Amino acid sequence: MATNPRVSKAFRAMRDLGIPAETVKPVLKNLLKLYDKNWELIEEDNYRTLADAIFESADDEQREFKKHDSMVYDGSEPPFKKVHLVQQEDQVSSTMNNVSTVLGLKECEIPQTSSLPKLMDSSQLGLRDHSTESSFHVLQAPFSDKGKDLISSNFPPRDQKLSSGRASCAFQSNQAIDGSSYDHKRREKMAKGHYEEDLIKPKKELSINDLPQFSVPTSMVFSAFPGSLEHSSTEKNSVKYLMSQNADKDNKDNRSGCNYGTSGESSFDIASSPCGEVKISLNCNSAHGQPHFHIPNLDAVMKFVENKYLRSYKIVGPKFSLMKLLKELCESYLELGTFSTDRSVIKRSALDDSHQCTMGANRESLRTDNSARDSNKNESSCSGSLNSQGLLVAQEQPTAHIKKRSFRKIRDITKGTEKVRISLLDEIGNEHLPKFVYVPQNIIYQNAYVHFSLARIADEDCCSSCLGDCLSLAVPCACARDTGGEFAYTPQGLLKEDFLSACISMDQEPQKHYNFYCQDCPLERAKNGYRPEPCKGHLVRKFIKECWRKCGCNMLCGNRVVQRGIARNVQVFLTNEGKGWGLQTLEELPKGAFICEYVGEILTNMELYERNKESSGSERHTYPVLLDADWGSEGVLKDEDALCLDATYYGNVARFVNHRCFDANLLEIPVEVETPDHHYYHLAFFTKRKVDALEELTWDYGIDFDDQNHPIKAFQCCCGSAFCRDVKRKATTS
Numbered sequence: 001m002a003t004n005p006r007v008s009k010a011f012r013a014m015r016d017l018g019i020p021a022e023t024v025k026p027v028l029k030n031l032l033k034l035y036d037k038n039w040e041l042i043e044e045d046n047y048r049t050l051a052d053a054i055f056e057s058a059d060d061e062q063r064e065f066k067k068h069d070s071m072v073y074d075g076s077e078p079p080f081k082k083v084h085l086v087q088q089e090d091q092v093s094s095t096m097n098n099v100s101t102v103l104g105l106k107e108c109e110i111p112q113t114s115s116l117p118k119l120m121d122s123s124q125l126g127l128r129d130h131s132t133e134s135s136f137h138v139l140q141a142p143f144s145d146k147g148k149d150l151i152s153s154n155f156p157p158r159d160q161k162l163s164s165g166r167a168s169c170a171f172q173s174n175q176a177i178d179g180s181s182y183d184h185k186r187r188e189k190m191a192k193g194h195y196e197e198d199l200i201k202p203k204k205e206l207s208i209n210d211l212p213q214f215s216v217p218t219s220m221v222f223s224a225f226p227g228s229l230e231h232s233s234t235e236k237n238s239v240k241y242l243m244s245q246n247a248d249k250d251n252k253d254n255r256s257g258c259n260y261g262t263s264g265e266s267s268f269d270i271a272s273s274p275c276g277e278v279k280i281s282l283n284c285n286s287a288h289g290q291p292h293f294h295i296p297n298l299d300a301v302m303k304f305v306e307n308k309y310l311r312s313y314k315i316v317g318p319k320f321s322l323m324k325l326l327k328e329l330c331e332s333y334l335e336l337g338t339f340s341t342d343r344s345v346i347k348r349s350a351l352d353d354s355h356q357c358t359m360g361a362n363r364e365s366l367r368t369d370n371s372a373r374d375s376n377k378n379e380s381s382c383s384g385s386l387n388s389q390g391l392l393v394a395q396e397q398p399t400a401h402i403k404k405r406s407f408r409k410i411r412d413i414t415k416g417t418e419k420v421r422i423s424l425l426d427e428i429g430n431e432h433l434p435k436f437v438y439v440p441q442n443i444i445y446q447n448a449y450v451h452f453s454l455a456r457i458a459d460e461d462c463c464s465s466c467l468g469d470c471l472s473l474a475v476p477c478a479c480a481r482d483t484g485g486e487f488a489y490t491p492q493g494l495l496k497e498d499f500l501s502a503c504i505s506m507d508q509e510p511q512k513h514y515n516f517y518c519q520d521c522p523l524e525r526a527k528n529g530y531r532p533e534p535c536k537g538h539l540v541r542k543f544i545k546e547c548w549r550k551c552g553c554n555m556l557c558g559n560r561v562v563q564r565g566i567a568r569n570v571q572v573f574l575t576n577e578g579k580g581w582g583l584q585t586l587e588e589l590p591k592g593a594f595i596c597e598y599v600g601e602i603l604t605n606m607e608l609y610e611r612n613k614e615s616s617g618s619e620r621h622t623y624p625v626l627l628d629a630d631w632g633s634e635g636v637l638k639d640e641d642a643l644c645l646d647a648t649y650y651g652n653v654a655r656f657v658n659h660r661c662f663d664a665n666l667l668e669i670p671v672e673v674e675t676p677d678h679h680y681y682h683l684a685f686f687t688k689r690k691v692d693a694l695e696e697l698t699w700d701y702g703i704d705f706d707d708q709n710h711p712i713k714a715f716q717c718c719c720g721s722a723f724c725r726d727v728k729r730k731a732t733t734s
């Protein structure tokens with residue numbers, strides 16, 4: 001009988017994780033029974049449920065075995081190999097924690113901010129880069145020929161107060177607990193101290209005299225020698241491992257470098273020299289004296305740890321390899337060791353010491369110095385001072401020949417509000433941490449009219465009689481109507497090729513698509529209500545329509561992708577090109593994959609104008625986008641219906657996505673979820689092509705650097721694209 005292709009695929013996916021078919025089979029069978037043959041549940045997230053179930057069942061078996069073993073162990077050989085793996089898991093896991101400490105990448109949870117809403121003035125945003133500053137702040141040039149959502153902040157003044165008596169079921173972001181409204185001055189006060197940061201440096205310098213006198217006291221040694229190991233390799237700095245079966249504990253005294261012991265049972269040593277030698281030695285001493293211990297196959301150990309990482313940290317994708325990690329460890333150790341002197345760069349929040357990060361037995365002491373709170377004026381040369389986020393910075397005094405380098409990592413900038421953790425990594429160490437409140441969903445600032453109600457969803461706008469997964473229907477339900485009778489998504493949760501191509505074409509050649517021109521454009525009204533200029537046009541965009549509450553399907557329905565939230569492994573990082581923070585993917589992404597939605601405060605354009613008028617005008621980065629994809633569907637749009645999103649103070653990870661002209665790898669697509677009324681919608685980012693792990697994620701803001709209405713552009717574009725409109729513009733004007 002032919003095997004079900006879904007079964008084969010599941011086996012293949014598990015095989016890639018190093019799990020044999022015989023282990024997969026019973027678990028898969030159970031899962032199918034448990035989930036009533038709902039394959040989507042099993043396939044989701046690259047078979048995560050299946051992998052988890054396998055590991056859980058292995059753990060259960062192990063517990064059973066241990067229980068049994070402790071009762072009846074007779075001193076003979078262990079009945080199955082897994083025992084060793086479980087022992088290894090404990091050992092390797094504690095080692096890996098140490099690895100993170102040594103790298104200076106020890107992860108610290110960000111303390112939860114107070115439940116009191118915090119609003120910030122954009123003047124508090126990061127470093128000021130005067131070379132890129134301008135008094136004119138635009139995220140997207142409005143009405144550009146790109147037809148994209150572009151918002152200018154240099155609207156001329158207009159005295160007009162708006163209010164909306166209409167109810168809204170969304171949160172009101174401008175309400176304090178006492179119900180009062182924040183003004184921007186108050187934002188400034190409340191903006192401080194959103195994040196803690198930790199600057200961690202390598203434990204200690206090695207002097208030339210400390211050049212490695214490497215002993216092999218332990219069971220595993222990893223080396224990164226430029227061709228000096230007996231297992232020679234043409235690859236420089238390759239990581240190799242060898243095993244010492246005759247671990248000589250007494251040789252410990254001869255070791256150079258650092259010992260990062262966490263307990264008497266396991267520790268590891270690292271030694272390096274400026275000539276490029278690094279040696280890491282893992283002391284899995286707890287193995288000694290274990291009755292069942294035998295030397296495991298190190299390839300199996302590597303695979304085991306990789307699987308553990310895949311499971312625990314969701315580092316997915318074939319590119320993750322423990323050997324690579326160890327290689328990076330060696331390289332980083334060497335680099336930091338080579339470049340630093342007596343650095344003590346541990347930062348702490350002077351506001352809340354209870355969240356100090358624990359770095360193991362040998363970690364450096366953390367410094368707090370409240371008296372330094374106000375000495376933040378000269379950040380570049382300060383020592384033991386507080387930066388603008390109220391974080392204590394104990395930095396080295398700059399020395400001409402020493403490269404300043406620090407690592408910072410925040411484990412989860414979402415503070416647990418997303419299904420996945422999103423870390424922030426700063427390998428450069430010279431940018432302020434972003435200051436904003438992470439919100440996973442849009443939130444109304446004040447006057448925006450966003451009203452969700454079941455009564456507003458007509459029968460033809462939902463699929464109340466559907467069950468389960470709408471994508472499995474032979475004839476698509478009513479929710480596919482907006483997308484031409486076909487769903488926009490494939491069963492794998494990706495955008496369909498045709499739909500994606502149409503959206504890409506619209507993005508790249510907006511002039512070929514339909515533009516709507518308002519009779520009385522809300523944007524122009526906001527700029528100058530007395531003498532508004534003619535509308536510059538709004539591109540009428542394609543929408544995805546997802547099933548929602550009034551639909552009969554379940555949450556796992558394939559037509560609910562954006563509303564399920566971020567599922568990909570992405571990371572905020574500091575870009576090298578001067579763009580500030582950016583977003584990168586840590587896993588390979590297929591074409592058409594949903595990454596995240598652009599989340600921010602929902603503002604009317606009038607409110608945005610008022611907000612920008614109040615801000616200092618010197619912000620380096622700006623974060624508004626316009627929601628004008630369907631402004632043509634009504635006559636004259638009221639101010640409260642002409643909306644935009646501003647992620648300056650409240651936003652999600654999308655606020656870090658930088659601009660790239662033309663060939664960006666992400667595309668923003670309007671998504672209807674809660675309301676068929678397209679004044680308000682979600683703006684979701686999808687990949688335009690396959691994206692490699694560690695590629696920066698970018699989207700084309702639609703800035704028209706030639707736009708005569710906006711002679712001063714928002715920023716000097718350093719997107720690096722061969723099609724950069726800014727570079728082209730400069731070339732033609734010079």
Ligand SMILES: C[S@@+](CC[C@H](N)C(=O)[O-])C[C@H]1O[C@@H](n2cnc3c(N)ncnc32)[C@H](O)[C@@H]1O
Nearest residue numbers: 579580581620621622656658659715717718719
């Ligand atoms: C939505 S924010 C992106 C995140 C931002 N880089 C940060 O550090 O928070 C938009 C701002 O990022 C900067 N930016 C984005 N793309 C850029 C590019 N291609 N070149 C230079 N600056 C860029 C600009 O300052 C812009 O106002």
